[in-house]
Amino acid sequence: MMIETQLHTLSDGRLIAYRQASGAGPTLLFLPGYMSDMTGSKASALFDWAQASGRGCLLLDYSGCGDSPGDFADGTLSRWRDEVLALIDARGIDLVTLIGSSMGGWLMLLVAPSLGQRLAAMVGIASAPDFSDWGYDAEQKAQLSRGETVLEDNPYGPEPTPTYAKFWLDAQTNRLLDSEIAIDCPVRLLHGQNDADVPWELSLKLAQQLRSDDIQVTLIKAADHRLSRDEDVALLLRIIAQLPPADL
Numbered sequence: 001m002m003i004e005t006q007l008h009t010l011s012d013g014r015l016i017a018y019r020q021a022s023g024a025g026p027t028l029l030f031l032p033g034y035m036s037d038m039t040g041s042k043a044s045a046l047f048d049w050a051q052a053s054g055r056g057c058l059l060l061d062y063s064g065c066g067d068s069p070g071d072f073a074d075g076t077l078s079r080w081r082d083e084v085l086a087l088i089d090a091r092g093i094d095l096v097t098l099i100g101s102s103m104g105g106w107l108m109l110l111v112a113p114s115l116g117q118r119l120a121a122m123v124g125i126a127s128a129p130d131f132s133d134w135g136y137d138a139e140q141k142a143q144l145s146r147g148e149t150v151l152e153d154n155p156y157g158p159e160p161t162p163t164y165a166k167f168w169l170d171a172q173t174n175r176l177l178d179s180e181i182a183i184d185c186p187v188r189l190l191h192g193q194n195d196a197d198v199p200w201e202l203s204l205k206l207a208q209q210l211r212s213d214d215i216q217v218t219l220i221k222a223a224d225h226r227l228s229r230d231e232d233v234a235l236l237l238r239i240i241a242q243l244p245p246a247d248l
Helices: 041-053 077-090 102-116 137-144 165-172 202-210 229-240
Strands: 008-011 016-023 024-031 055-060 096-101 119-125 150-152 162-163 187-192 214-221
Touching: 008 077, 008 102, 016 041, 024 077, 024 102, 024 187, 041 055, 041 096, 041 229, 055 077, 055 165, 077 102, 077 165, 077 229, 096 162, 102 119, 119 165, 137 150, 187 202, 187 229, 202 214
Parallel strands: 024 055, 024 096, 096 119, 119 187, 187 214
Antiparallel strands: 008 016, 016 055, 150 162
């Protein structure tokens, strides 16, 4: 059954596009990466699998991304975190599994503490926490500190990838890897060892910093950053299906 995209209106008038499938178990909430949206291959595969499996699933586009109106240049991690939490509340979700891809893997760590007992589990796909710190050289950081925009080659499209000073400055205040991350739910981390964008060692660092004892890291030697090959997506879905409670 085709489920149409809908728009949720936040208290300040922002419109957030989403698709939701009802079903059993914790709602699977996919958080896209930087400049990505809910039409990506992994999000679409998750939504299709959830519907076929009778699982609840929620996809969304951050403001300024995909079908959500707004200016991408206004986007920050804090802003998008608040949008995710507002949508969870608005849709009446009482138990959620967060699935974050790349930047979405950082965002899920920022969303999680506010969920409390509503957080069932987390799945990170090439998670990229703190990339505002390790992902830019000294010259780029100086540019961003001056309020300038940094443009970088985009391996996935013809237009360069922008980083706006507003995003970067906010991201620097949301760094997590220098101390314990007080999250205790089951966590599964996937990372390709052929990832040219986010070092696979970062997932090992994240596993070390998370307080939870129920953490598994899966490294896929031949996979790149996108983890969108058929076998990568199949592995992701198997891992999600095996999350406790596995008898749903």
